[in-house]
Amino acid sequence: MNTNEQRCENLAGGPPSLLLSGNSATALGALHGGVALGTGYPGTPSTEILEYFSQIGGKGQWAPNEKVALEVGIGVAYAGARALVTMKHVGMNVAADPLFSAAHTGVVGALVVVSADDPGMASSQNEQDNRRYAVAAALPMLEPADSQEAYDFTLAAIEISERWKIPVLLRVTTRICHTQALVRPRAALPRPAPYFEHDLRGRNLIPSNARPAHRRLRQKLAEMSDWSETTPLNRVIPGDKKIGIITSGVSFMHAREAAPAASFLKLGFTHPLPLKKIADFVRGVGRCVVIEEGDPYLADAIRAAGLKIESKSEMFRFGELNVDRVRRILAHDQATEPARPPGKPPELCDGCSHHVVFQALKNLDCIVAGDIGCYALGVLPPYSAMDCCVCMGSSIGIGLGLRHVLPAAEAKRVVSVIGDSTFVHSGMTGLAEMVYNPPPTGHVVVILDNSTTAMTGHQEHPGTGRTLDHAATGKVVYEDLGRALGIEKVHVLPLGKDCAEFQQMLKESLASQQLVLIVARRPCILAAKSIREYEKLNEKTGLHGKCDQCAVAREEVVQ
Amino acid sequence: MKKAINVIIAGLGGQGVIKASDILSQAAFRSGCEVKKSEIHGMSQRGGSVTSDVRFGPQVLSPMVPPGEADFLVVLAPDQVEVNRGQLRAGGVLIAPDMIDPAVLSNRKSFNVALLGALSTHLEISETHWLMAMHACLPDKLHAANEQAFAAGRQAAVADKNKA
Numbered sequence: 001m002n003t004n005e006q007r008c009e010n011l012a013g014g015p016p017s018l019l020l021s022g023n024s025a026t027a028l029g030a031l032h033g034g035v036a037l038g039t040g041y042p043g044t045p046s047t048e049i050l051e052y053f054s055q056i057g058g059k060g061q062w063a064p065n066e067k068v069a070l071e072v073g074i075g076v077a078y079a080g081a082r083a084l085v086t087m088k089h090v091g092m093n094v095a096a097d098p099l100f101s102a103a104h105t106g107v108v109g110a111l112v113v114v115s116a117d118d119p120g121m122a123s124s125q126n127e128q129d130n131r132r133y134a135v136a137a138a139l140p141m142l143e144p145a146d147s148q149e150a151y152d153f154t155l156a157a158i159e160i161s162e163r164w165k166i167p168v169l170l171r172v173t174t175r176i177c178h179t180q181a182l183v184r185p186r187a188a189l190p191r192p193a194p195y196f197e198h199d200l201r202g203r204n205l206i207p208s209n210a211r212p213a214h215r216r217l218r219q220k221l222a223e224m225s226d227w228s229e230t231t232p233l234n235r236v237i238p239g240d241k242k243i244g245i246i247t248s249g250v251s252f253m254h255a256r257e258a259a260p261a262a263s264f265l266k267l268g269f270t271h272p273l274p275l276k277k278i279a280d281f282v283r284g285v286g287r288c289v290v291i292e293e294g295d296p297y298l299a300d301a302i303r304a305a306g307l308k309i310e311s312k313s314e315m316f317r318f319g320e321l322n323v324d325r326v327r328r329i330l331a332h333d334q335a336t337e338p339a340r341p342p343g344k345p346p347e348l349c350d351g352c353s354h355h356v357v358f359q360a361l362k363n364l365d366c367i368v369a370g371d372i373g374c375y376a377l378g379v380l381p382p383y384s385a386m387d388c389c390v391c392m393g394s395s396i397g398i399g400l401g402l403r404h405v406l407p408a409a410e411a412k413r414v415v416s417v418i419g420d421s422t423f424v425h426s427g428m429t430g431l432a433e434m435v436y437n438p439p440p441t442g443h444v445v446v447i448l449d450n451s452t453t454a455m456t457g458h459q460e461h462p463g464t465g466r467t468l469d470h471a472a473t474g475k476v477v478y479e480d481l482g483r484a485l486g487i488e489k490v491h492v493l494p495l496g497k498d499c500a501e502f503q504q505m506l507k508e509s510l511a512s513q514q515l516v517l518i519v520a521r522r523p524c525i526l527a528a529k530s531i532r533e534y535e536k537l538n539e540k541t542g543l544h545g546k547c548d549q550c551a552v553a554r555e556e557v558v559q
Numbered sequence: 560m561k562k563a564i565n566v567i568i569a570g571l572g573g574q575g576v577i578k579a580s581d582i583l584s585q586a587a588f589r590s591g592c593e594v595k596k597s598e599i600h601g602m603s604q605r606g607g608s609v610t611s612d613v614r615f616g617p618q619v620l621s622p623m624v625p626p627g628e629a630d631f632l633v634v635l636a637p638d639q640v641e642v643n644r645g646q647l648r649a650g651g652v653l654i655a656p657d658m659i660d661p662a663v664l665s666n667r668k669s670f671n672v673a674l675l676g677a678l679s680t681h682l683e684i685s686e687t688h689w690l691m692a693m694h695a696c697l698p699d700k701l702h703a704a705n706e707q708a709f710a711a712g713r714q715a716a717v718a719d720k721n722k723a
Contacts, residue, residue, distance in 0.1 A: 019588045122599040179597040179622035180584055250622065257620040323625040341642045343608025344571060377605065
């Protein structure tokens with residue numbers, strides 16, 4: 001979280017500005033844009049948007065997963081209010097089903113969907129470029145280049161969404177989200193009053209309604225395509241006519257520094273693309289180079305329009321760009337880049353309860369279907385005790401698949417290991433599958449319940465019984481859920497410092513050849529103190545545990 | 560127009576690398592500079608290597624210090640000096656952890672701020688702005704310890720310069 005982001009008079013003169021991360025700037029844009037509800041699921045680099053939104057007085061809440069978050073957002077926007085839905089890039093895969101359909105139904109209020117991509121994979125399992133989603137789902141897309149634009153484009157996204165009655169994709173990347181830079185806020189927009197109007201044909205996507213909905217969607221895109229040609233979100237910065245650079249997002253900043261004299265076409269509204277404006281720019285310069293991180297999204301689209309441009313070689317598709325890499329792209333330099341000496345890899349904290357579990361899994365030589373979270377560090381020495389980590393919730397399905405086909409002697413060693421927040425996100429349907437299609441050797445699922453979403457920085461979730469701002473609320477109880485689903489044996493084990501007790505329980509569970517759910521419980525060592533404080537405060541007040549941090553942040557930015 | 564200053568702060572998760580870069584960027588911001596500060600969050604907080612780039616001056620474009628162009632490299636962990644030395648430009652200044660004896664600090668957790676004290680002797684940022692930045696980034700109960708650490712860092716750097 002960003003306690004340091006203080007409002008401050010800029011001493012050099014001019015109106016007051018703020019030093020804000022792109023995430024905080026997006027949250028402030030949402031607040032000033034009259035967003036009635038912000039929802040999402042934590043995921044680096046997007047997490048701080050909703051936390052900050054809540055701290056400065058917005059209504060922000062965590063959903064069990066991105067799909068549910070987007071569905072809640074769609075409901076808000078059907079009611080004529082404004083919604084902000086945040087997620088990391090892989091979260092959009094989870095939310096893709098409602099995303100595509102919401103493009104077809106359209107919305108009444110604003111629906112802004114933030115996709116925070118992670119080029120270079122600082123904290124992700126893949127490097128997907130979610131600009132592809134704008135094309136696939138037929139949605140307008142904005143790409144800010146710094147914190148100021150994160151703020152401005154959030155407001156622009158709200159306006160575009162309401163003007164064309166369509167969800168808008170706000171696509172950011174790690175260096176936008178986590179870079180602090182100056183932001184000058186502007187006057188807040190008036191907030192519309194929610195209302196409901198029936199639109200049975202518009203919002204019930206049965207085939208007879210969906211066919212005209214698709215045509216309406218393409219018509220909206222055609223209109224936005226014309227608008228894209230004239231909006232100041234796409235702007236030419238005149239310079240040396242010998243070289244022109246077409247770019248978007250943070251790549252603009254790297255390129256402007258690498259080639260300050262060049263002409264630039266800086267694209268902020270990147271779907272649908274302003275192809276006439278691009279053609280004029282390409283024809284007006286000697287050499288035209290597209291500079292973009294990740295996939296050749298702009299380069300492919302511009303080439304498909306029959307325009308002659310240069311783009312990066314394949315080696316620059318991997319990882320983030322920086323000023324040096326842009327210089328190399330401009331110079332056609334494909335020499336091997338100097339490797340940075342390896343730093344120290346992360347590891348499980350001293351005193352982390354996951355040590356106990358991974359020691360036992362290693363001792364029993366288990367085949368471990370793992371999942372997404374801190375416990376993925378169990379793959380590293382000294383344990384090297386995780387055989388796969390694919391996507392949120394995958395541990396259960398993959399463990400079952402292994403059990404179905406492996407010879408019995410090996411199948412009996414398979415264990416699925418999943419964290420508490422990940423379990424609520426997408427592990428529950430895996431348990432339903434286990435009860436419905438049990439493998440002949442049974443199966444063992446271990447929920448590593450450390451009472452928080454640890455990896456992303458200790459966010460609450462439906463299993464903690466506290467809301468985003470740590471107030472008491474309803475609680476999902478995994479052991480009750482397991483029993484209700486019909487799992488034969490459900491154990492709850494408070495973890496100690498020694499692995500013997502857990503190891504014995506795991507050994508017996510594997511030998512039983514039944515369906516077993518073990519909830520291995522001990523709060524994250526980094527979160528335990530805060531959790532105790534929230535619990536104490538909630539007991540005392542029964543109300544929102546307003547922490548000092550919220551009070552400070554609210555005072556600083558709310559004018 | 561003066562060029563932007565590039566600072567990289569490096570260390571291990573939990574040492575206060577991010578907090579130090581917060582304070583530096585606030586101090587530069589308050590002295591009227593354009594500032595960009597960038598780092599990678601996430602996995603790094605589990606004890607792994609962490610670096611934060613802070614750039615400030617009349618204009619800052621890329622949020623990342625280009626490789627090998629750091630004017631200052633501030634390192635909190637001895638084993639992270641060599642890992643990051645290549646980021647320093649020729650003639651750039653290394654603020655190494657062995658500059659400060661932790662025993663002189665009233666709270667050893669303020670080691671990050673002590674190194675900022677040492678860095679401050681090279682920068683044109685007034686003491687007032689440093690203090691404002693520290694107060695903005697730290698809770699009240701930690702102000703005294705960090706002011707002491709900052710002063711101790713300055714003193715150590717000045718003593719070093721005099722020796723040289």
